[in-house]
Amino acid sequence: MRSLPDMQLARRTLLVSLPLIGISTRIRPASALPQAKDSTTVAPLQNALSDIATRYERASGGRIGAHLFCPQTGLAISWRGEERFLMCSSFKASLAACVLKRCEGDEDDLTRRLSFVDSDFKTEWAPVARQNRDAGSLSLAALCAGAVSMSDNVCANMLLRHIGGPAALTKFWRDSGDDITRLDAYEPELNRPSADPEANTTSPIAMARTLHRLIHGTLLRPHSAALLRDWMTSCVTGTHRLRAGLPLTWAAGDKTGNNGKDISADIAFASPAGENSGSVIMAAYTAGGKPDEARFRSVFHDLGALAPKLIA
Numbered sequence: 001m002r003s004l005p006d007m008q009l010a011r012r013t014l015l016v017s018l019p020l021i022g023i024s025t026r027i028r029p030a031s032a033l034p035q036a037k038d039s040t041t042v043a044p045l046q047n048a049l050s051d052i053a054t055r056y057e058r059a060s061g062g063r064i065g066a067h068l069f070c071p072q073t074g075l076a077i078s079w080r081g082e083e084r085f086l087m088c089s090s091f092k093a094s095l096a097a098c099v100l101k102r103c104e105g106d107e108d109d110l111t112r113r114l115s116f117v118d119s120d121f122k123t124e125w126a127p128v129a130r131q132n133r134d135a136g137s138l139s140l141a142a143l144c145a146g147a148v149s150m151s152d153n154v155c156a157n158m159l160l161r162h163i164g165g166p167a168a169l170t171k172f173w174r175d176s177g178d179d180i181t182r183l184d185a186y187e188p189e190l191n192r193p194s195a196d197p198e199a200n201t202t203s204p205i206a207m208a209r210t211l212h213r214l215i216h217g218t219l220l221r222p223h224s225a226a227l228l229r230d231w232m233t234s235c236v237t238g239t240h241r242l243r244a245g246l247p248l249t250w251a252a253g254d255k256t257g258n259n260g261k262d263i264s265a266d267i268a269f270a271s272p273a274g275e276n277s278g279s280v281i282m283a284a285y286t287a288g289g290k291p292d293e294a295r296f297r298s299v300f301h302d303l304g305a306l307a308p309k310l311i312a
Helices: 039-060 088-104 118-122 127-131 140-149 153-163 166-175 204-215 222-233 293-304 307-311
Strands: 063-069 076-079 113-115 137-139 251-258 264-271 280-287
Touching: 039 063, 039 076, 039 293, 039 307, 063 204, 063 293, 063 307, 076 204, 088 140, 088 153, 088 166, 088 204, 088 222, 088 251, 088 264, 113 140, 113 153, 118 127, 118 153, 127 140, 127 153, 137 140, 140 153, 140 222, 153 166, 204 222, 204 264, 204 280, 222 251, 222 264, 264 293, 280 293, 280 307
Parallel strands: none
Antiparallel strands: 063 076, 063 280, 113 137, 251 264, 264 280
Protein backbone atom coordinates (compact mmCIF):
# COMPACT_ATOMS: atom_id res chain seq x y z
CA MET A 1 0.00 0.00 0.00
CA ARG A 2 1.17 3.52 -0.66
CA SER A 3 3.47 4.99 1.95
CA LEU A 4 2.41 8.46 3.11
CA PRO A 5 4.12 11.11 1.08
CA ASP A 6 7.21 12.87 2.34
CA MET A 7 5.54 10.25 4.43
CA GLN A 8 7.44 3.54 28.96
CA LEU A 9 7.08 0.29 29.22
CA ALA A 10 10.17 -0.82 31.20
CA ARG A 11 13.53 -0.70 29.53
CA ARG A 12 14.32 -4.03 28.00
CA THR A 13 17.24 -6.12 27.01
CA LEU A 14 17.72 -7.58 23.55
CA LEU A 15 15.05 -9.69 21.91
CA VAL A 16 12.15 -9.17 24.25
CA SER A 17 9.08 -11.36 23.92
CA LEU A 18 5.77 -10.37 25.55
CA PRO A 19 3.03 -12.81 24.53
CA LEU A 20 0.19 -10.52 25.64
CA ILE A 21 1.43 -7.74 23.37
CA GLY A 22 2.99 -9.46 20.39
CA ILE A 23 3.78 -12.86 19.05
CA SER A 24 7.18 -14.34 19.77
CA THR A 25 9.03 -15.81 16.79
CA ARG A 26 12.12 -17.84 16.05
CA ILE A 27 14.65 -17.48 13.25
CA ARG A 28 17.66 -19.44 12.21
CA PRO A 29 20.89 -17.97 13.57
CA ALA A 30 22.83 -16.00 10.99
CA SER A 31 26.00 -18.02 11.41
CA ALA A 32 27.74 -16.10 8.68
CA LEU A 33 27.53 -12.88 10.68
CA PRO A 34 30.41 -12.01 13.01
CA GLN A 35 29.56 -11.83 16.69
CA ALA A 36 30.11 -8.60 18.58
CA LYS A 37 32.53 -9.20 21.44
CA ASP A 38 32.30 -5.98 23.45
CA SER A 39 29.01 -5.74 25.34
CA THR A 40 30.03 -2.34 26.68
CA THR A 41 29.72 -1.05 23.12
CA VAL A 42 26.26 -2.50 22.63
CA ALA A 43 24.72 -1.45 25.95
CA PRO A 44 24.60 2.32 25.33
CA LEU A 45 23.14 1.77 21.88
CA GLN A 46 20.55 -0.67 23.21
CA ASN A 47 19.61 1.85 25.89
CA ALA A 48 19.23 4.56 23.27
CA LEU A 49 16.99 2.31 21.17
CA SER A 50 14.94 1.41 24.25
CA ASP A 51 14.44 5.08 25.06
CA ILE A 52 13.30 5.86 21.50
CA ALA A 53 10.88 2.93 21.41
CA THR A 54 9.52 3.58 24.91
CA ARG A 55 8.75 7.21 24.10
CA TYR A 56 6.93 6.18 20.95
CA GLU A 57 4.89 3.48 22.66
CA ARG A 58 3.88 5.71 25.58
CA ALA A 59 2.89 8.57 23.29
CA SER A 60 1.09 6.54 20.61
CA GLY A 61 -0.43 3.73 22.65
CA GLY A 62 0.92 1.24 20.11
CA ARG A 63 4.06 -0.83 19.79
CA ILE A 64 7.15 -0.64 17.64
CA GLY A 65 9.66 -3.28 16.64
CA ALA A 66 13.15 -2.56 15.37
CA HIS A 67 16.38 -4.36 14.57
CA LEU A 68 19.60 -2.68 13.48
CA PHE A 69 22.90 -4.44 12.89
CA CYS A 70 26.28 -3.99 11.30
CA PRO A 71 27.23 -7.11 9.29
CA GLN A 72 30.92 -6.31 9.46
CA THR A 73 31.20 -6.02 13.27
CA GLY A 74 28.22 -8.10 14.39
CA LEU A 75 26.91 -5.25 16.56
CA ALA A 76 23.13 -5.57 16.79
CA ILE A 77 20.35 -3.91 18.79
CA SER A 78 16.68 -4.84 18.95
CA TRP A 79 13.38 -3.81 20.44
CA ARG A 80 10.57 -6.36 20.09
CA GLY A 81 12.86 -7.87 17.48
CA GLU A 82 11.17 -11.28 17.51
CA GLU A 83 7.56 -10.10 17.58
CA ARG A 84 5.41 -10.27 14.48
CA PHE A 85 4.17 -7.22 12.59
CA LEU A 86 2.21 -6.81 9.37
CA MET A 87 4.67 -6.15 6.56
CA CYS A 88 2.52 -3.94 4.36
CA SER A 89 4.52 -2.92 1.28
CA SER A 90 7.93 -3.73 2.74
CA PHE A 91 7.51 -7.20 1.18
CA LYS A 92 8.00 -5.72 -2.28
CA ALA A 93 11.79 -5.70 -2.05
CA SER A 94 11.75 -9.47 -1.53
CA LEU A 95 9.24 -9.83 -4.36
CA ALA A 96 11.62 -8.12 -6.76
CA ALA A 97 14.46 -10.29 -5.46
CA CYS A 98 12.37 -13.39 -6.14
CA VAL A 99 11.85 -12.27 -9.74
CA LEU A 100 15.58 -11.62 -10.11
CA LYS A 101 16.34 -15.08 -8.76
CA ARG A 102 13.96 -16.63 -11.31
CA CYS A 103 15.76 -14.73 -14.08
CA GLU A 104 19.11 -16.05 -12.87
CA GLY A 105 17.75 -19.59 -13.23
CA ASP A 106 16.41 -18.93 -16.72
CA GLU A 107 12.80 -19.29 -15.53
CA ASP A 108 12.20 -15.69 -16.53
CA ASP A 109 13.68 -12.75 -18.34
CA LEU A 110 13.53 -9.13 -17.21
CA THR A 111 12.53 -8.09 -20.72
CA ARG A 112 9.43 -10.30 -20.65
CA ARG A 113 6.24 -8.24 -20.72
CA LEU A 114 3.12 -8.86 -18.66
CA SER A 115 -0.22 -7.56 -19.91
CA PHE A 116 -2.58 -5.48 -17.81
CA VAL A 117 -6.10 -6.68 -17.10
CA ASP A 118 -8.91 -4.39 -15.98
CA SER A 119 -9.24 -6.10 -12.61
CA ASP A 120 -5.64 -5.09 -11.78
CA PHE A 121 -6.72 -1.48 -11.34
CA LYS A 122 -9.13 -1.99 -8.45
CA THR A 123 -6.36 -0.95 -6.07
CA GLU A 124 -5.93 2.81 -5.77
CA TRP A 125 -2.16 3.31 -5.58
CA ALA A 126 -0.73 2.52 -9.01
CA PRO A 127 1.18 5.52 -10.40
CA VAL A 128 3.44 3.50 -12.72
CA ALA A 129 0.77 1.12 -13.98
CA ARG A 130 -1.76 3.87 -14.64
CA GLN A 131 0.79 5.95 -16.51
CA ASN A 132 1.53 2.97 -18.78
CA ARG A 133 -1.97 1.51 -18.99
CA ASP A 134 -2.48 2.56 -22.61
CA ALA A 135 0.67 0.65 -23.57
CA GLY A 136 -1.09 -2.52 -22.42
CA SER A 137 1.89 -4.12 -20.71
CA LEU A 138 5.12 -3.61 -18.80
CA SER A 139 8.36 -5.56 -18.66
CA LEU A 140 9.32 -7.50 -15.55
CA ALA A 141 12.13 -4.99 -15.00
CA ALA A 142 9.71 -2.07 -15.13
CA LEU A 143 7.24 -3.85 -12.85
CA CYS A 144 9.97 -4.54 -10.29
CA ALA A 145 11.14 -0.94 -10.40
CA GLY A 146 7.57 0.28 -10.03
CA ALA A 147 6.83 -2.02 -7.12
CA VAL A 148 10.00 -1.12 -5.19
CA SER A 149 10.78 2.48 -6.11
CA MET A 150 7.17 3.73 -6.28
CA SER A 151 5.45 1.04 -4.17
CA ASP A 152 2.99 0.53 -7.03
CA ASN A 153 0.34 -1.99 -5.95
CA VAL A 154 -0.68 -3.05 -9.44
CA CYS A 155 2.95 -3.74 -10.35
CA ALA A 156 3.31 -5.82 -7.19
CA ASN A 157 0.11 -7.79 -7.75
CA MET A 158 1.04 -8.56 -11.34
CA LEU A 159 4.45 -9.83 -10.24
CA LEU A 160 2.90 -11.89 -7.43
CA ARG A 161 0.44 -13.49 -9.82
CA HIS A 162 3.24 -14.18 -12.30
CA ILE A 163 5.48 -16.02 -9.82
CA GLY A 164 2.63 -18.16 -8.49
CA GLY A 165 1.01 -16.05 -5.77
CA PRO A 166 1.83 -15.25 -2.14
CA ALA A 167 2.71 -18.88 -1.38
CA ALA A 168 5.49 -18.75 -3.98
CA LEU A 169 7.04 -15.72 -2.31
CA THR A 170 6.79 -17.41 1.09
CA LYS A 171 8.62 -20.40 -0.39
CA PHE A 172 11.33 -18.04 -1.64
CA TRP A 173 11.82 -16.80 1.91
CA ARG A 174 11.98 -20.34 3.27
CA ASP A 175 14.49 -21.38 0.64
CA SER A 176 16.60 -18.34 1.47
CA GLY A 177 16.75 -19.15 5.19
CA ASP A 178 13.87 -17.07 6.56
CA ASP A 179 11.53 -19.32 8.59
CA ILE A 180 9.38 -16.45 9.84
CA THR A 181 8.22 -14.14 7.08
CA ARG A 182 5.09 -15.14 5.17
CA LEU A 183 2.70 -13.61 2.67
CA ASP A 184 -0.90 -14.78 2.36
CA ALA A 185 -2.70 -12.14 0.29
CA TYR A 186 -2.43 -9.57 -2.47
CA GLU A 187 -2.60 -5.78 -2.24
CA PRO A 188 -4.47 -4.20 -0.55
CA GLU A 189 -5.83 -7.08 1.58
CA LEU A 190 -2.38 -7.92 2.96
CA ASN A 191 -2.42 -4.65 4.92
CA ARG A 192 -5.41 -5.72 7.04
CA PRO A 193 -5.48 -7.91 10.15
CA SER A 194 -6.44 -11.52 9.50
CA ALA A 195 -8.06 -14.26 11.56
CA ASP A 196 -4.62 -15.88 11.42
CA PRO A 197 -2.35 -13.59 13.46
CA GLU A 198 0.73 -14.76 11.55
CA ALA A 199 -0.68 -13.99 8.09
CA ASN A 200 1.24 -11.40 6.09
CA THR A 201 3.73 -10.81 8.90
CA THR A 202 7.42 -10.76 9.59
CA SER A 203 9.62 -9.88 12.56
CA PRO A 204 12.19 -7.07 12.53
CA ILE A 205 15.02 -9.56 12.97
CA ALA A 206 13.77 -11.88 10.25
CA MET A 207 13.29 -9.13 7.69
CA ALA A 208 16.57 -7.38 8.49
CA ARG A 209 18.53 -10.61 8.06
CA THR A 210 16.66 -11.43 4.87
CA LEU A 211 17.49 -8.00 3.49
CA HIS A 212 21.15 -8.51 4.41
CA ARG A 213 21.24 -11.83 2.57
CA LEU A 214 19.66 -10.22 -0.49
CA ILE A 215 21.79 -7.08 -0.56
CA HIS A 216 25.16 -8.33 0.69
CA GLY A 217 24.91 -12.11 0.66
CA THR A 218 25.09 -14.84 -1.93
CA LEU A 219 21.37 -15.36 -2.57
CA LEU A 220 21.58 -13.15 -5.65
CA ARG A 221 24.34 -12.80 -8.17
CA PRO A 222 26.22 -9.49 -8.02
CA HIS A 223 24.37 -7.97 -10.98
CA SER A 224 20.98 -8.91 -9.54
CA ALA A 225 21.87 -7.60 -6.08
CA ALA A 226 23.04 -4.36 -7.68
CA LEU A 227 19.70 -3.98 -9.47
CA LEU A 228 17.81 -4.49 -6.22
CA ARG A 229 20.01 -1.94 -4.46
CA ASP A 230 19.40 0.55 -7.27
CA TRP A 231 15.61 0.11 -7.07
CA MET A 232 15.69 0.57 -3.29
CA THR A 233 18.03 3.56 -3.53
CA SER A 234 15.48 5.13 -5.91
CA CYS A 235 12.59 4.56 -3.50
CA VAL A 236 10.63 7.83 -3.26
CA THR A 237 8.45 6.90 -0.28
CA GLY A 238 11.17 6.76 2.39
CA THR A 239 12.22 10.40 2.55
CA HIS A 240 10.79 10.79 6.04
CA ARG A 241 11.51 7.34 7.40
CA LEU A 242 14.80 5.66 8.38
CA ARG A 243 16.87 7.50 5.78
CA ALA A 244 15.88 10.84 7.31
CA GLY A 245 18.12 10.19 10.31
CA LEU A 246 21.23 9.33 8.30
CA PRO A 247 24.07 11.73 7.49
CA LEU A 248 23.61 13.37 4.09
CA THR A 249 26.86 11.83 2.85
CA TRP A 250 25.63 8.27 3.39
CA ALA A 251 24.36 6.02 0.60
CA ALA A 252 21.10 4.27 1.43
CA GLY A 253 18.15 2.42 0.01
CA ASP A 254 14.87 1.40 1.57
CA LYS A 255 11.38 -0.01 1.11
CA THR A 256 8.52 1.40 3.11
CA GLY A 257 5.00 0.29 3.89
CA ASN A 258 1.91 1.50 5.72
CA ASN A 259 -1.80 0.89 6.12
CA GLY A 260 -2.80 4.53 6.32
CA LYS A 261 -3.52 4.20 10.03
CA ASP A 262 -1.37 2.71 12.76
CA ILE A 263 1.22 0.86 10.70
CA SER A 264 4.35 2.33 9.24
CA ALA A 265 7.24 0.14 8.12
CA ASP A 266 10.65 0.63 6.65
CA ILE A 267 13.55 -1.68 5.83
CA ALA A 268 16.84 -0.15 4.77
CA PHE A 269 20.53 -0.60 4.07
CA ALA A 270 22.97 2.24 4.56
CA SER A 271 26.70 2.93 4.51
CA PRO A 272 29.01 5.94 4.69
CA ALA A 273 31.00 7.05 1.69
CA GLY A 274 34.23 5.22 1.04
CA GLU A 275 35.30 1.64 0.58
CA ASN A 276 35.42 -0.82 3.46
CA SER A 277 33.61 1.64 5.71
CA GLY A 278 31.00 -0.81 6.96
CA SER A 279 27.25 -0.86 6.54
CA VAL A 280 24.07 -1.06 8.58
CA ILE A 281 20.87 -3.01 7.96
CA MET A 282 17.67 -1.73 9.58
CA ALA A 283 14.07 -2.89 9.89
CA ALA A 284 11.32 -1.13 11.82
CA TYR A 285 7.58 -1.75 12.12
CA THR A 286 4.76 -0.15 14.10
CA ALA A 287 1.33 -1.49 15.06
CA GLY A 288 -1.63 -0.30 17.11
CA GLY A 289 -2.34 2.89 18.98
CA LYS A 290 -3.12 6.23 17.41
CA PRO A 291 0.11 7.58 15.91
CA ASP A 292 0.09 10.43 13.43
CA GLU A 293 2.47 11.27 10.60
CA ALA A 294 4.53 13.60 12.78
CA ARG A 295 5.11 10.82 15.31
CA PHE A 296 6.05 8.37 12.54
CA ARG A 297 8.56 10.84 11.13
CA SER A 298 10.09 11.48 14.53
CA VAL A 299 10.57 7.86 15.58
CA PHE A 300 11.92 6.67 12.24
CA HIS A 301 14.32 9.61 12.10
CA ASP A 302 15.60 8.78 15.58
CA LEU A 303 16.02 5.10 14.71
CA GLY A 304 17.95 5.94 11.55
CA ALA A 305 20.20 8.27 13.52
CA LEU A 306 21.47 5.26 15.50
CA ALA A 307 23.01 3.69 12.38
CA PRO A 308 26.32 5.63 12.36
CA LYS A 309 26.92 4.67 15.99
CA LEU A 310 26.81 0.97 15.07
CA ILE A 311 29.77 1.53 12.77
CA ALA A 312 31.66 4.01 14.92
